[in-house]
Amino acid sequence: MVRGKTQMKRIENPTSRQVTFSKRRNGLLKKAFELSVLCDAEVALIVFSPRGKLYEFANVSTQKTIERYRAYIKDNINSKTVHQQDIEQIKADAEGLAKKLEALEAYKRKLLGEKLDECSIEELHSLEVKLEKSLISIRGRKTKLLEEQVSKLREKETKLRKDNEDLREKVYAEKLLLP
Incomplete structure (x- = not known):
């Protein structure tokens, strides 16, 4: 049943x-x-x-088991609390980084000349000064690279002229030795 x-x-x-x-x-x-x-x-x-x-x-022993239980709970609560604090800290860091990223992206857009309608005269002037400084730095680096290339080409030209002169002398010497 x-x-x-x-x-x-x-x-x-x-x-x-x-x-x-x-x-x-x-x-x-x-x-x-x-x-x-x-x-x-x-x-x-x-x-x-x-x-x-x-x-x-x-x-x-009931007492030993209860003490073991209390120790376990205490450790677990502490680790959960620490873990929860870590999570909160990571969330706060992520939010802060997201805001910084957003600000940097907005700044990059302004440097590229996009969304300038939102800028005041002071901001536009500041952007202009920063861009001029960047251009000076870029032009300086470009000039240095071009000077290095010119220097290498001059060295190559000098070597080629010397090789050419050596070949002429060799050809002239061979013509004199021919009967």
């Missing part, structure tokens, strides 16, 4: 409630014992009856 599903609500009849408590308490204690034996788990079970009577089971 199949038992019907028990509804999960308070049993109103005090006698039935006490009988159910007693049976389920014994079943729970038995399951705790089986778990500790079969799985070599550290188990502590504490149950107070509706009248305040204590029932407990521990395969080691």
Whole structure:
């Protein structure tokens, strides 16, 4: 015969409630014992009856298990708190970096001559001065590179002239030696 599903609500009849408590308490204690034996788990079970009577089971020591539990919870809460603080810090850093990136992109657009409608006279003057400084720096670097190229080409020209002169002398010497 199949038992019907028990509804999960308070049993109103005090006698039935006490009988159910007693049976389920014994079943729970038995399951705790089986778990500790079969799985070599550290188990502590504490149950107070509706009248305040204590029932407990521990395969080691209830006190040791509770202390271990408290230490575990304390460590977990601390690590979660630190972890949560890290997450908050990372979020704040990401928001700050996003704002900086947005500002840099806006500045880059202004340097490229885009969206200048939003700029005041002072901002436009500041951009102009910065661009002129950049141009001076760019032109200086370009001039230096061109001077280096010219210097290398002059060295190459000098070498080629010398090689050419050596070849002429060689050809002239061969003509004199021919009968």
